[in-house]
Amino acid sequence: MILCMTSANEFRETPQNLILERCIAGVANGDREALAELYNATSPAVYSFALSVLKNTHDAEDVLQNCYLNIASSAGSYRSKGKPMAWILTITRNLCLMKIREYQKTATMPNEDWMQYLESNEKVTPEDRIVLSDCMKRLSDQERQIVVLHVVAGLKHREIAQALAIPLSTVLSKHRRALKKLKLLLGGEH
Amino acid sequence: MASKEIDAKIKQAFSNAVPDVLDSILAMSQEQKGEVIDMTEEINTNSGGKRIAGIAAAFLLLLAGVLGFNYYHSNYAVATKVALEVNPSVEIQVNQRERVLDVAALNEDGRLLLGDMDFSGSDLDVAVNAIIGSMLRNGYLSDLANSILISVDNDDPVKSGELQERLTREINSLFATGAFNGAVLSQTISAKQEVRTLADTYGITVGKAQLIREITEKNNLYQFQELVPLSINQLNLLSSSAGTNLDKVTSVGQASDKAYIGREAAKQIAFDHAGVSAANATSVDVDMDWEHGAMVYEVEFKSGSYEFEYDIDAKTGAIYGSERDRNDNDDYDDDHDYKAPDTGTSQSQPPASSSYIGTARAKEIALAHAGVSAGSIRDLDIELEREHGVMVYEVEFESGYYEYEYEIDARTEAVYKSEKDRNDD
Structure with a gap:
C-alpha cells in the first residue's frame, strides 16, 4: 500500500511532459523546430516566473531570451x-x-512602470491588465511566484517547494492565502 | 468565483503578456554556433611575423576543430536509438561504435525499471542484456504478457535493419537461456513526421505509434486513438489475429493469451449461449479483438441454417454482444442480441448505452486508486473534459489531510494522472 501511494505521488508521465522531453531531445540534436515548439x-x-521575480518587463524579457539560448546550448546534458x-x-x-546580483553590485533594481508597457502590448486585454496588476501589486513576491508556478507552469506544490527552495508547508499556506486574496480582488464585484 | 476560473484568468493574462522573442532566439542560437570565426578575425588584425603565426594558429585551431568534431561525432553523437518496450519503455542511445551514451526511461515503469542503473560507456549488447534481465526478474515480461517491441532508429535504413535483426536474435536467445517463451516484435523507425506527430499527440513513444499506425492501416476497423491504451502484448495479440498481417513489423514467437480465458473457453461460452453443441457447429472462427474498450474474443460459427457471432470479454467471459443471422447471405442481423430461449446460464452484458464510463464509475476508480472510502471525501468535483485530444473525467476531492486529483480516460478507464497533495489548512 505504501509503495502504491508513493508511485501514485510520483506519477508524472503526462503527455505534456513527454512532449517537452521530446522537444529537449530535439533541441539537443540541433533541431530548430523543436526549439520553437519548446518555446511556444x-x-x-x-x-x-521571471516577471514575478524581477518585477521588470525588460529584465524578464532578457531572461526569457537567455533562458532559451541556455537551453539550446545545454539540452544535451538534460537527463x-x-x-x-x-x-x-x-x-x-x-x-x-x-540579474539580481548584477543590480546589487551596481544600483538598486529599477522600479519600472510596467503597466504602461503592458498597455502597448495589443494581446493584453483590459481584463488581463486588471489580473496582472492585482498579481503584481497585491500579492507578496513569494505569493506571486507560487501562484505563477502553479497556474502558468503547472508545477505541483512539491515541485514549487523545490524550485523556490522553501518548505512545502510554506508553499501550501502561502498559496492558500494568495488564492483568498485573488478571490476577493477578482471576484469582489459579484 | 471558483479557484479554477481565477487560475484560468491568471494563466491567460500572463500568457498574453509574453513578448515574442522567438525569432531573435533562433537567430542568436545560430550565431552562437558560428563563434569560432570571430577568433581568426581578431588574429588577422595582428601585424608582421605575428600575423603568420596567427594564421598558422588559426589553421591549427581549425584542424583541431575538424579532428575534434570527428572525435566528438564518433564518440558523443547519438548515432542510433533503440527503444525496448513491454510496458516499461526505455530508449538506449548509442554512438557510432555502439557504445551506450544514455539510457532514458520513456515512461514511469521505465523509470522504476532502470532505477539507478548506469550504462554509460558500456556496449549496447550489455545494456540490452541487463534491461531484458531486469524486465524478466521484475515480472514485466511474464507468461501472461510475453511481448516486447524493439524499435531501431538510425538514419541509415540498412544499418537499422541489420541491428533490428541482430537484436531480435539476441533477445530471443536471452529468452531461450531463461527458458522463457517470449514474443518479439521488431521494426525500424521510419522518419515519417506523421508518426512522430501521432506519438506526440497521444503521449506515446514513436515506436508504439508506428506499430499502432501499422495495425490500423492493415485493419481499418480499428482507430488509432482506441488502440493507444493497449499494451505491447495486447497489440501483438491483435496484430497476430487474422486479417492483420503486418509487413513493416517482424514478429517472432506467439503473444501470450494466458491472461485471458482462452479460445476454447470462449467457444464454449458462445456454444452454450446459443444452445448449440460443439459437434453441430461448423466454420468455427475465433479471433482476438479490441472492442468496447476491452480485449474480446470474436467467435463466429454456423449451425443449421443460422450464422452466429459473439463478442466475449476475454478476461471475464461476459458476453458483450450476440447475433444470429439466417444463413441467407444477406448479412442482415435477423435477430440482434439473440438469446437461446431455454438454455444458457451466462448473463448477457451489453456495454453501457453511452460510450463513456460515466461519472459514478470515474469516481469509483479514483477512490479505489486513492484507497479512500466514499464516506470520507469532501468537495467532490467531477468534470468530463477533453485533454490532449482524449475525453477524460477530471475527478477532484479532498480526504483527510490530502487533496486528490485524477484524470481518467472516459472510455478505457485508464488513469492518466493521479495527484495527492497535502492540504495543511
Missing part, C-alpha cells in the same frame, strides 16, 4: 527525470538570480 509551449511559464518544466524553471531562476 513553455515561454508563458518562463516569462511570467530525463520526468520533470522537464522544473529543469527549465531552474535555468530561469538562476538567470533571475544573476
Whole structure:
C-alpha cells in the first residue's frame, strides 16, 4: 500500500511532459523546430516566473531570451527525470538570480512602470491588465511566484517547494492565502 | 468565483503578456554556433611575423576543430536509438561504435525499471542484456504478457535493419537461456513526421505509434486513438489475429493469451449461449479483438441454417454482444442480441448505452486508486473534459489531510494522472 501511494505521488508521465522531453531531445540534436515548439509551449511559464521575480518587463524579457539560448546550448546534458518544466524553471531562476546580483553590485533594481508597457502590448486585454496588476501589486513576491508556478507552469506544490527552495508547508499556506486574496480582488464585484 | 476560473484568468493574462522573442532566439542560437570565426578575425588584425603565426594558429585551431568534431561525432553523437518496450519503455542511445551514451526511461515503469542503473560507456549488447534481465526478474515480461517491441532508429535504413535483426536474435536467445517463451516484435523507425506527430499527440513513444499506425492501416476497423491504451502484448495479440498481417513489423514467437480465458473457453461460452453443441457447429472462427474498450474474443460459427457471432470479454467471459443471422447471405442481423430461449446460464452484458464510463464509475476508480472510502471525501468535483485530444473525467476531492486529483480516460478507464497533495489548512 505504501509503495502504491508513493508511485501514485510520483506519477508524472503526462503527455505534456513527454512532449517537452521530446522537444529537449530535439533541441539537443540541433533541431530548430523543436526549439520553437519548446518555446511556444513553455515561454508563458518562463516569462511570467521571471516577471514575478524581477518585477521588470525588460529584465524578464532578457531572461526569457537567455533562458532559451541556455537551453539550446545545454539540452544535451538534460537527463530525463520526468520533470522537464522544473529543469527549465531552474535555468530561469538562476538567470533571475544573476540579474539580481548584477543590480546589487551596481544600483538598486529599477522600479519600472510596467503597466504602461503592458498597455502597448495589443494581446493584453483590459481584463488581463486588471489580473496582472492585482498579481503584481497585491500579492507578496513569494505569493506571486507560487501562484505563477502553479497556474502558468503547472508545477505541483512539491515541485514549487523545490524550485523556490522553501518548505512545502510554506508553499501550501502561502498559496492558500494568495488564492483568498485573488478571490476577493477578482471576484469582489459579484 | 471558483479557484479554477481565477487560475484560468491568471494563466491567460500572463500568457498574453509574453513578448515574442522567438525569432531573435533562433537567430542568436545560430550565431552562437558560428563563434569560432570571430577568433581568426581578431588574429588577422595582428601585424608582421605575428600575423603568420596567427594564421598558422588559426589553421591549427581549425584542424583541431575538424579532428575534434570527428572525435566528438564518433564518440558523443547519438548515432542510433533503440527503444525496448513491454510496458516499461526505455530508449538506449548509442554512438557510432555502439557504445551506450544514455539510457532514458520513456515512461514511469521505465523509470522504476532502470532505477539507478548506469550504462554509460558500456556496449549496447550489455545494456540490452541487463534491461531484458531486469524486465524478466521484475515480472514485466511474464507468461501472461510475453511481448516486447524493439524499435531501431538510425538514419541509415540498412544499418537499422541489420541491428533490428541482430537484436531480435539476441533477445530471443536471452529468452531461450531463461527458458522463457517470449514474443518479439521488431521494426525500424521510419522518419515519417506523421508518426512522430501521432506519438506526440497521444503521449506515446514513436515506436508504439508506428506499430499502432501499422495495425490500423492493415485493419481499418480499428482507430488509432482506441488502440493507444493497449499494451505491447495486447497489440501483438491483435496484430497476430487474422486479417492483420503486418509487413513493416517482424514478429517472432506467439503473444501470450494466458491472461485471458482462452479460445476454447470462449467457444464454449458462445456454444452454450446459443444452445448449440460443439459437434453441430461448423466454420468455427475465433479471433482476438479490441472492442468496447476491452480485449474480446470474436467467435463466429454456423449451425443449421443460422450464422452466429459473439463478442466475449476475454478476461471475464461476459458476453458483450450476440447475433444470429439466417444463413441467407444477406448479412442482415435477423435477430440482434439473440438469446437461446431455454438454455444458457451466462448473463448477457451489453456495454453501457453511452460510450463513456460515466461519472459514478470515474469516481469509483479514483477512490479505489486513492484507497479512500466514499464516506470520507469532501468537495467532490467531477468534470468530463477533453485533454490532449482524449475525453477524460477530471475527478477532484479532498480526504483527510490530502487533496486528490485524477484524470481518467472516459472510455478505457485508464488513469492518466493521479495527484495527492497535502492540504495543511
